[in-house]
Amino acid sequence: KQEVTQIPAALSVPEGENLVLNCSFTDSAIYNLQWFRQDPGKGLTSLLLIQSSQREQTSGRLNASLDKSSGRSTLYIAASQPGDSATYLCAVRSDMRFGAGTRLTVKP
Amino acid sequence: DGGITQSPKYLFRKEGQNVTLSCEQNLNHDAMYWYRQDPGQGLRLIYYSQIVNDFQKGDIAEGYSVSREKKESFPLTVTSAQKNPTAFYLCASSPGDRNTGELFFGEGSRLTVL
Numbered sequence: 001k002q003e004v005t006q007i008p009a010a011l012s013v014p015e016g017e018n019l020v021l022n023c024s025f026t027d028s029a030i031y032n033l034q035w036f037r038q039d040p041g042k043g044l045t046s047l048l049l050i051q052s053s054q055r056e057q058t059s060g061r062l063n064a065s066l067d068k069s070s071g072r073s074t075l076y077i078a079a080s081q082p083g084d085s086a087t088y089l090c091a092v093r094s095d096m097r098f099g100a101g102t103r104l105t106v107k108p
Numbered sequence: 109d110g111g112i113t114q115s116p117k118y119l120f121r122k123e124g125q126n127v128t129l130s131c132e133q134n135l136n137h138d139a140m141y142w143y144r145q146d147p148g149q150g151l152r153l154i155y156y157s158q159i160v161n162d163f164q165k166g167d168i169a170e171g172y173s174v175s176r177e178k179k180e181s182f183p184l185t186v187t188s189a190q191k192n193p194t195a196f197y198l199c200a201s202s203p204g205d206r207n208t209g210e211l212f213f214g215e216g217s218r219l220t221v222l
């Protein structure tokens with residue numbers, strides 16, 4: 001059974017910092033991996049989808065990488081802004097497993 | 109605009125009552141899903157449907173029921189058999205196969221048992 005872990009559970013950084021969020025999974029036989037953002041009391045917004053044959057995807061200040069052999073994905077956020085404050089979740093598309101998320105706070 | 113609409117946004121239920129959460133999508137997606145989210149936990153899959161008139165149980169289907177009579181609609185009924193129904197419920201859809209298509213989510217419905 002696939003298990004997905006996101007560490008740290010919470011992260012607080014000053015505005016302007018570059019930061020990395022981590023997602024680990026136990027079974028490397030995945031179809032793809034998707035990163036989401038969730039604001040309090042809201043649904044999930046898709047940020048990036050990485051197919052299993054890809055190594056990374058980029059969208060604006062966001063870059064996500066995937067290393068299936070080590071069971072890891074990272075979400076890199078460049079030049080963080082207060083508007084980036086939210087919970088970030090990863091979903092591994094085999095058995096449709098989600099991590100518990102990393103709650104990010106970017107301080108002005 | 110295309111998207112997924114969930115209603116109601118907030119719902120209160122007395123113990124022993126069944127309630128139905130609505131989910132409608134106009135993205136022309138084949139697959140639809142229901143997830144439950146509890147504080148500090150990841151999303152857990154309740155039910156999913158790949159085509160009309162067909163659906164499969166997820167990890168926590170006990171106490172829930174669904175139907176898929178139309179491609180656009182996937183309502184979830186929380187029955188009185190669900191022992192701890194207070195949670196945030198999220199509906200999602202994806203094009204094509206459940207393992208490969210990009211997931212899109214609605215805004216969620218918060219159910220509280222009084």
